[in-house]
Amino acid sequence: MRRPKIPxxxxxxxxxxxxxxEEMQEQEVPIVSSxxxxxxxxxxxxxxxxxxxxxxxxxxxxVGYDTALLRRRISRILGLHQGxxxxxxxxxxxxxxxxxxxxxxxxxxQIAAIFDVDPLKVGTRIGDVVVRxxxxxxxxxxQEGVKIGIVAVPAxxxxxxxxxxxxxxxxxxxxxxxxxxKVPEGVFLQNIDLTIELQSLAYYTSASQVxxxxxxxxxx
Amino acid sequence: MRRPKIPxxxxxxxxxxxxxxEEMQEQEVPIVSSxxxxxxxxxxxxxxxxxxxxxxxxxxxxVGYDTALLRRRISRILGLHQGxxxxxxxxxxxxxxxxxxxxxxxxxxQIAAIFDVDPLKVGTRIGDVVVRxxxxxxxxxxQEGVKIGIVAVPAxxxxxxxxxxxxxxxxxxxxxxxxxxKVPEGVFLQNIDLTIELQSLAYYTSASQVxxxxxxxxxx
Numbered sequence: 310m311r312r313p314k315i316p317x318x319x320x321x322x323x324x325x326x327x328x329x330x331e332e333m334q335e336q337e338v339p340i341v342s343s344x345x346x347x348x349x350x351x352x353x354x355x356x357x358x359x360x361x362x363x364x365x366x367x368x369x370x371x372v373g374y375d376t377a378l379l380r381r382r383i384s385r386i387l388g389l390h391q392g393x394x395x396x397x398x399x400x401x402x403x404x405x406x407x408x409x410x411x412x413x414x415x416x417x418x419q420i421a422a423i424f425d426v427d428p429l430k431v432g433t434r435i436g437d438v439v440v441r442x443x444x445x446x447x448x449x450x451x452q453e454g455v456k457i458g459i460v461a462v463p464a465x466x467x468x469x470x471x472x473x474x475x476x477x478x479x480x481x482x483x484x485x486x487x488x489x490x491k492v493p494e495g496v497f498l499q500n501i502d503l504t505i506e507l508q509s510l511a512y513y514t515s516a517s518q519v520x521x522x523x524x525x526x527x528x529x
Numbered sequence: 530m531r532r533p534k535i536p537x538x539x540x541x542x543x544x545x546x547x548x549x550x551e552e553m554q555e556q557e558v559p560i561v562s563s564x565x566x567x568x569x570x571x572x573x574x575x576x577x578x579x580x581x582x583x584x585x586x587x588x589x590x591x592v593g594y595d596t597a598l599l600r601r602r603i604s605r606i607l608g609l610h611q612g613x614x615x616x617x618x619x620x621x622x623x624x625x626x627x628x629x630x631x632x633x634x635x636x637x638x639q640i641a642a643i644f645d646v647d648p649l650k651v652g653t654r655i656g657d658v659v660v661r662x663x664x665x666x667x668x669x670x671x672q673e674g675v676k677i678g679i680v681a682v683p684a685x686x687x688x689x690x691x692x693x694x695x696x697x698x699x700x701x702x703x704x705x706x707x708x709x710x711k712v713p714e715g716v717f718l719q720n721i722d723l724t725i726e727l728q729s730l731a732y733y734t735s736a737s738q739v740x741x742x743x744x745x746x747x748x749x
Contacts, residue, residue, distance in 0.1 A: 324728035351709070364739060387728055388736025395727065402626035409622065410723060418727040456734040457727070480734040483726055489571070497733030501726065503630060506703055506719065507615065507638040507677070508544035508607055513717030514676040514700040516608025519584060 319360045323383050325350050326357070330380035342373035389417035396450050396479070398470050399461035400425040400440050403485055407459060408435045421453045426466075443473075450477035457481050464488040471498075539580045543603050545570050546577070550600035562593035609637035616670050616699070618690050619681035620645040620660050623705060627679060628655045641673045646686075663693075670697035677701050684708040691718075 329349045333341055343354040343361075350357070361374070364386050384390045395418055397408050408420055423435055424443045431442045441449060450458075458474035460467055460482060467486035474482060481497040484490055492498045511517065549569045553561055563574040563581075570577070581594070584606050604610045615638055617628050628640055643655055644663045651662045661669060670678075678694035680687055680702060687706035694702060701717040704710060712718045731737065 320729045320732050321725060323732070324725040327728070385738045386732065388731040388734055388738065389728060390738075391736065393731045393734060393736045402622045402629065406621065406623035406626060407723060418724075418731060456736060457730055459727075481730045483730055497730070499726065499730060501721065503627060504638075505541060505544040506721065507679075508547070508609060509540045510677055510701045510703055510717070510719060511608040511613045511638060512540050512543070512606065514608055514613060516611065516613045516676060518605045518608065518610075 315363050319363060322350070322352060322356075322360055323387055325352075326360075327380065327383050327387070327389075330376055330383065333376050334380055338376055340373045341376050341379070345373070384417070392416065393418050393457060394421040394453055394455045395419065395457035395459055396422040396424065396446070396453075396455045396474070397459045397461065398424045398443065398446065398474070399463075399466075400427075400430050400435065401461065404459075404461035405435060407461060407485075408438065418457065420459075421455055422449050424449075443470075446473050447477040450474065450479060455479060457483070460484040460486055462486055535583050539583060542570070542572060542576075542580055543607055545572075546580075547600065547603050547607070547609075550596055550603065553596050554600060558596055560593045561596050561599070565593070604637075612636065613638050613677060614641040614673055614675045615639065615677035615679055616642040616644065616666070616673075616675045616694070617679045617681065618644045618663065618666065618694070619683075619686075620647075620650050620655065621681065624679075624681035625655060627681060627705075628658065638677065640679075641675055642669050644669075663690075666693050667697040670694065670699060675699060677703070680704040680706055682706055 326346065329346060330341070332349075343357045346352075346357050347354040361379070364382065381390070397404055397420055400408070400423055404423070404425075408423055420438060423438050423440045424446050425431060425440050426443050430440045433440050455477070456479060458471070458479040458481070460470050460474075462470050464486045467484065467488040468490055471482060471484070471490050471492060475492060475496055479496070482492065482499065484498060484500045485503070487502050487504055490498060490500075546566065549566060550561070552569075563577045566572075566577050567574040581599070584602065601610070617624055617640055620628070620643055624643070624645075628643055640658060643658050643660045644666050645651060645660050646663050650660045653660050675697070676699060678691070678699040678701070680690050680694075682690050684706045687704065687708040688710055691702060691704070691710050691712060695712060695716055699716070702712065702719065704718060704720045705723070707722050707724055710718060710720075
């Protein structure tokens, strides 16, 4: 795949633009300026123009972007125009919440399969999707053409799960297990570690102690 | 509070350093080089030296950092040395997963209170913590000295929840509701939007279409 080097932070902003553009299209706003996008997303107009220019989307100076065209463009860049299939592994509370949320909210990333090891869960449904045994993972993922894997299993099972997903053809993985995982080159791995999120949040409270006169950490 | 301007990305790396330093202390490694930290965290040695220097932590050239001192330093920077209390609002599947996970895994950010609107949930326990009615939120948060709020309520309830947390003295908020929320200056808001995570993941799959010869989005 040829593609420009785009910072991850810019990719993360694309779905936000998409959401705003969908709203504006529903409100039948035909043209949108970077200033309006800034107002609705909270990003700066400069940031927005820079992000969109990565993908060859240039507004007309003093006019703006064609709402429908820009929406379609971003949708294709993200690969959402034709829908992308995802598989969820791990139907515990977190997995259940993710599945329920994803199944109800958006069709462009579709949870096409759910797997768990627990025989009591196998055969039950979350929304319209039947939970299957992990033993069927590789076959189903390959058959369904699943491209995204969501890992919500315990840390001890995470690497094994990732290996199975990758071997079945998954190209991008969203991992919630608190484990340092290895993927082969060409597979994208995004970790969401809730411990890290919570711990780093504490920095922004008055509990944080950054004193200028603190002793330097040095070897004697 | 006086504090240096530190990029958010650097703050997010601190808990990772902390985890590695804890491991190394358990393994009784007295001194750690930036190369070893790089090996164990996956970040580059240059990145690590730069991050730690923000906080006045300088290793000795060719030797490294004192493991115990550096761990203590990072713990204080993050405000975790004395423990930080968090309150969770919303005990649905996501909230339940967050609470169970946080309650079992780490003591430095402690979930001190859980709230829900559902009378069937109020009075039940998650781990050792009793779920209380949202009507008690402000009083309990103030009483307990809670500094962090975790929002796992539906989008329609999110702003009201955040307002109540802020008014009770919460200083940093981790929000899982897919809503654009307002907080007053001085309160830190971190959003984790699972739709955005999933949608941006699709960019890294073969579904993404970034063609160089694609038509530019322009006004005629």
